[in-house]
Amino acid sequence: MFIVPRLVTLYIMLVVCGVIVLQIERAKRGAGIKIRRIPALEAMTEVVGRATEMGRPVHFTAGVGNLTTRGAQAMMASLEILSYLSEMAARYNSKIITTVAQGDVYAVSEEIIKGAFIRAGHPDAYSPDMIRYLSDSQFAYAGGIAGIITREQCVANVMIGHFAAEALYIAESAHLAGAVQIAGTTNMYQLPYLIAACDYVLIGEELFAAGAYFGKNLVDLGALSGQDFARLFAVALIIIGVALGTVGNKWLTDFLAFK
């Protein structure tokens, strides 16, 4: 019944998933889990404050991904940040402009922002103009964002999600417009450009910490803690494998590759 060459992958997957589920359940039962400070996420509060003081909007974009195939995980995580950012904007009476590149993201973003304004107690402050669907063509989308940031004089550009080659285009345009920039993506090809061009960057899996960081959601906290244990497990395998490999023993490498 089992596809034998993939059994090792199955065991590792069950261990990793088991640890994550265990930590989620422990967190739900009140185990105290703490998160370290992440500067890029702390800066979200600052940018909303800046926007309120200067009377200029914050721009948010989740990138060119969609919720099914392209960078779906990063998109889901970025929508959690949108939820937090829009609730903050609603509370502090500042404006947020969200640009999207995909139809499904447009629909979900609309629900999230509306819900955030209702939760903040300012349902009248919500305007459909806060979400703008530009184009799914990456450079057309980037050009549209550059225009919006310049024309609307956005005080901050928060670009967190799934980005491709247009990332640098958006970041540089926002820099030239004088906006503070917070960026984050799991697309490793674009990270170097964002680190060079932006003020704060969420690197790789820091993106997934947002839900836990802001909402202190117990499931998110437990999942983060479970991820840490899974990474410790990976580190242990690496150390053992390197030690064995250094003395010429390839047992662990062959076992994991099922040779």
Place this chain on the structure above:
Amino acid sequence: MRRSLPVLIAIVVGIGMVFDLFLKLPLLNNPMAEVRNWMPIMTSFAVIVGCVGLLNVHYKNIQRKRPGWYNSVILWAVMLSVIALGCTKGTRDATYSFIFNNVLVASSTTLSAVGALFLASSGFRAFRATNTNATILLISGALVMLAQVPIGEAIYGQIPNIGNWIMNVPNNAGQRGIMIASGVGFITVCLRIMLGYTRSYLGGGE
């Protein structure tokens, strides 16, 4: 029901897809193969939904005479005429190819090339040797850049080998670390969706 049914579908299909990779069980493999075959079809319809959504947004711009509404008129005209041309004459038609080559290719490559200019300006701004780490980054970045072009080996013959070593050894180590950590992050997000902990794809909330 409105929220429970999609969550149930996500749980069943998600877990089914994962175990399909490990089990040789026709009762599981056949339905999951059918789901995989349906994905290209559903994604194709998503393209259509995207087009209709785009036309709708720009129609509202025209209706409400928002600033720049004439651009929306142009979009409507061009989009519908190119779709009509492609559907009637096919994508191998000379006119369709002309529009593709001289409008889409030309504008896309131009915008892509502008990225190189932004790279130069962001590199000028960002790559300052302010501390030890930044200096190492600067030197290794310069060596890798020179390794990619013939002028590097004209300056010093070993630059391509040095650049390749930087890519294959220290860079590779860092990349692997990020890949493993991101992979664990992906597993976590997918697990939360498959077990119903996260429902943000339905529009907010847990």
Place this chain on the structure above:
Amino acid sequence: MNFWEKMEKVDVRIIFVVVIIAIAIPLVKPLGLPMKVMPMSQQVYDYIEKMPNGSKVFLSFDYGTGSIPELEPAAKAFLTHFFRKGFKVYTMASTADGGMVSQMCMAGFEKLGKVYDKDFITLGYFAGGEAGIAAWSADAKKVFQRDARGTPIDQLAMMKDIKTVKDFTLGVTVNSGPGGYGTVEAWVRQVPIVYKTPFIVAPGGAMVANTIPYIQAGQIQGMIGGLRPSAEYELLLKEPGLGVAAMDAQSAAHSIMIAFILLGNAAYFALRKRPGARQ
């Protein structure tokens, strides 16, 4: 403002103009700088050279129109090599633009005498990203009911013996990354890992760093990553083309960027040393 202050705060438009001029000059007057072939390009060339003539290979055009200048030299070099070896070439695309790009590219080879459904077929665009790759790998005819020219798949002679991706001797993706749907990682996860079909990738230069781990793990057989390896591949084939032609311009662009970075750093240190200057 003194010289160093001006250098540190130079207007970005000046940088843009200097870079444009630096790139344009070698395009008009090539320098012809010599270039040695690096081991990775040699590895790819040797691997394909050793394959038996008449092998079935697929090449996926996973890039859009914006990446044509960077990736088309690699795609054309691969196709030149494949046709030289008498391979049966199956092309497809996981990006919507890629469908048209593949047709344009193959039209060039058709003009050189390659025969459709004898030497190559163009299957066209398939949607779904990684799911589409998985579906195609498991059952090629379920995803493509017709080819890009509208011919039913069962009427194509070249598709007669193709059931799964295991029926191919080699797969290649020319890939601009996540701008399209089928990324390098998606192909690696679904083809060489699951079906053990040999696989070569041709990613854009920005993706090379992330693709090297797969080569070192033995999951892919080689990589032509970026414009320089494409130029090296053209030299190995003794058919210098767009890749080689762009090398001088790329040399100029990289040199100018490094010069600006060094200038910026010189200004930074000069200003830092001034009495009362900011730290």
